Amino acid sequence: MAGAVGARRESPVRTLVLGSDPVRRAIYIIGAAPGLWAFYKGLTDQLGADPVATLERLLGLWGLRFLIIGLAITPLRRLGGPNLIRYRRAVGLLAFYYACAHLATYLLLDRGMDLASIWADLVKRPYITVGMAGFAILVPLAVTSNAVAIRRMGAAAWQRLHKWVYVASALAAVHFILLVKVVPGEPLIYATLVAILLALRAVFAVQKRVGRGGRTGARATASRMR
Amino acid sequence: MHIGKASHILPSEITPRGLYLDRRNFLLGGAALGIAGGYGGSAVAAPLQAAKSPFSTDEKPTPLKDVTTYNNFYEFGTDKSDPAANAGSLKTSPWNVKVDGLVGKPADYQLEDILKGMALEERIYRMRCVEGWSMVIPWVGFPLAELLKRVEPQGSAKYVAFETLKRPAEMPGQRGVFQALPWPYVEGLRLDEAMHPLTILAVGLYGETLPNQNGAPIRLVVPWKYGFKSIKSVVRISLVEKQPATTWSQQNAGEYGFYSNVNPEVDHPRWSQKTERRIGEGSGLFAARRPTLMFNGYAEQVAGLYTGLDLRKNY
Numbered sequence: 001m002a003g004a005v006g007a008r009r010e011s012p013v014r015t016l017v018l019g020s021d022p023v024r025r026a027i028y029i030i031g032a033a034p035g036l037w038a039f040y041k042g043l044t045d046q047l048g049a050d051p052v053a054t055l056e057r058l059l060g061l062w063g064l065r066f067l068i069i070g071l072a073i074t075p076l077r078r079l080g081g082p083n084l085i086r087y088r089r090a091v092g093l094l095a096f097y098y099a100c101a102h103l104a105t106y107l108l109l110d111r112g113m114d115l116a117s118i119w120a121d122l123v124k125r126p127y128i129t130v131g132m133a134g135f136a137i138l139v140p141l142a143v144t145s146n147a148v149a150i151r152r153m154g155a156a157a158w159q160r161l162h163k164w165v166y167v168a169s170a171l172a173a174v175h176f177i178l179l180v181k182v183v184p185g186e187p188l189i190y191a192t193l194v195a196i197l198l199a200l201r202a203v204f205a206v207q208k209r210v211g212r213g214g215r216t217g218a219r220a221t222a223s224r225m226r
Numbered sequence: 227m228h229i230g231k232a233s234h235i236l237p238s239e240i241t242p243r244g245l246y247l248d249r250r251n252f253l254l255g256g257a258a259l260g261i262a263g264g265y266g267g268s269a270v271a272a273p274l275q276a277a278k279s280p281f282s283t284d285e286k287p288t289p290l291k292d293v294t295t296y297n298n299f300y301e302f303g304t305d306k307s308d309p310a311a312n313a314g315s316l317k318t319s320p321w322n323v324k325v326d327g328l329v330g331k332p333a334d335y336q337l338e339d340i341l342k343g344m345a346l347e348e349r350i351y352r353m354r355c356v357e358g359w360s361m362v363i364p365w366v367g368f369p370l371a372e373l374l375k376r377v378e379p380q381g382s383a384k385y386v387a388f389e390t391l392k393r394p395a396e397m398p399g400q401r402g403v404f405q406a407l408p409w410p411y412v413e414g415l416r417l418d419e420a421m422h423p424l425t426i427l428a429v430g431l432y433g434e435t436l437p438n439q440n441g442a443p444i445r446l447v448v449p450w451k452y453g454f455k456s457i458k459s460v461v462r463i464s465l466v467e468k469q470p471a472t473t474w475s476q477q478n479a480g481e482y483g484f485y486s487n488v489n490p491e492v493d494h495p496r497w498s499q500k501t502e503r504r505i506g507e508g509s510g511l512f513a514a515r516r517p518t519l520m521f522n523g524y525a526e527q528v529a530g531l532y533t534g535l536d537l538r539k540n541y
Binding site: 117127 | 503
């Protein structure tokens with residue numbers, strides 16, 4: 001959604017990173033805290049016996065959590081809760097930053113930039129393929145998460161592009177399920193949340209279409225014929 | 227047969243002292259296990275006398291803290307920290323081990339009776355988890371072959387089956403609607419694998435009785451196979467004719483096979499087995515993965531068991 005550009009013109013980079021109002025700034029800072037804290041703990045040997053695996057898991061989890069929070073914003077509004085749409089960009093970008101950190105941990109700390117083994121993982125391990133695909137989808141979404149992009153693309157095209165977050169979220173949930181040994185557990189909880197939120201959007205989409213069809217007249221007919 | 231270099235490090239030198247509580251009597255084997263307990267529980271570990279063994283590796287053992295707080299013991303929960311947190315509730319004394327099946331002298335042993343006359347050895351072994359991490363653990367135990375010889379396996383016996391206990395009242399992972407695995411946990415070995423000198427029943431770790439989270443009071447250690455084959459807290463050992471069921475195979479037959487020999491050439495269906503992360507190695511976050519060795523580095527001792535066997539088919 002278009003951000004509120006106040007009288008003061010900030011640099012686009014600063015806006016992207018820090019948000020253009022205090023609440024958004026706070027969201028970025030509080031949102032980044034778990035990741036920074038985990039990295040600090042990793043450096044000071046407080047992440048347990050396998051710090052790389054633990055850090056990788058934590059960063060991935062927070063990415064998934066922010067994706068879920070972002071998906072929940074519209075249902076929350078539709079079901080009578082507060083309207084937090086203006087904060088959805090911050091939430092989405094946080095999800096992306098965590099996905100980047102999660103990927104960087106995998107490439108640098110886990111695989112030590114061993115390109116051969118990374119490529120082997122990518123083609124032979126479904127959970128890696130799925131994870132990479134999810135990340136790849138998030139990249140254009142992150143890049144277009146600003147007012148300039150919305151203006152250039154036009155609202156309709158922008159919204160169509162950003163619907164791909166549903167696919168990315170589903171891929172993230174599947175990525176998590178595929179990498180654990182036993183399924184009853186954490187991954188199932190996240191997968192269920194994602195499924196519920198996607199189902200709600202489907203319900204809203206159906207409601208919308210039914211609503212339009214319920215009205216009589218040229219407008220309704222025209223929209224049905226589109 | 228190649229025999230590895232003997233370690234010259236005493237168990238007491240390896241163990242960091244620090245958090246230990248009052249020491250109990252210094253005892254030889256047997257009776258000490260009556261007071262076996264976990265660091266998370268109320269009982270205190272007791273020291274064990276153990277002889278050095280040429281089968282020990284001279285690689286640096288993993289810190290005790292990591293060995294006792296990073297565990298897969300789903301009977302106590304599926305997080306790595308769950309066993310240390312929850313295993314205190316397990317009562318490891320009195321403890322019985324039933325040895326039965328195709329044997330001339332079946333018996334229902336008290337643990338103390340098994341250890342009577344059993345010379346304990348220190349075996350510093352590599353342990354490789356199927357998940358891709360590994361440790362070096364200074365176990366204290368005795369060759370499984372010694373116990374099996376006592377009960378006289380019959381000619382028809384081809385395999386050894388093992389069973390862990392099912393005690394939901396003391397093991398939170400066995401309660402509730404969703405169970406991670408079918409209980410009780412079972413495992414098995416071919417008879418020649420069970421009789422191999424490397425295969426031990428461990429009763430201690432770092433010179434003291436096993437903490438609960440490491441499979442107290444007695445567990446199997448088969449160092450050339452993935453860690454889940456080294457069944458913990460054993461209550462039953464049976465000599466059988468047919469290949470026995472194993473829990474992880476029941477859980478997912480396509481991913482976990484009966485043999486489960488450590489093999490960098492045969493990937494797990496979902497991840498590679500070519501490399502591993504050695505736990506507790508110096509640089510923590512920046513420690514590089516290391517290549518996994520065939521049979522976890524015990525190829526010279528055990529490869530002969532598998533000549534002619536297709537290790538890809540028999541994963």
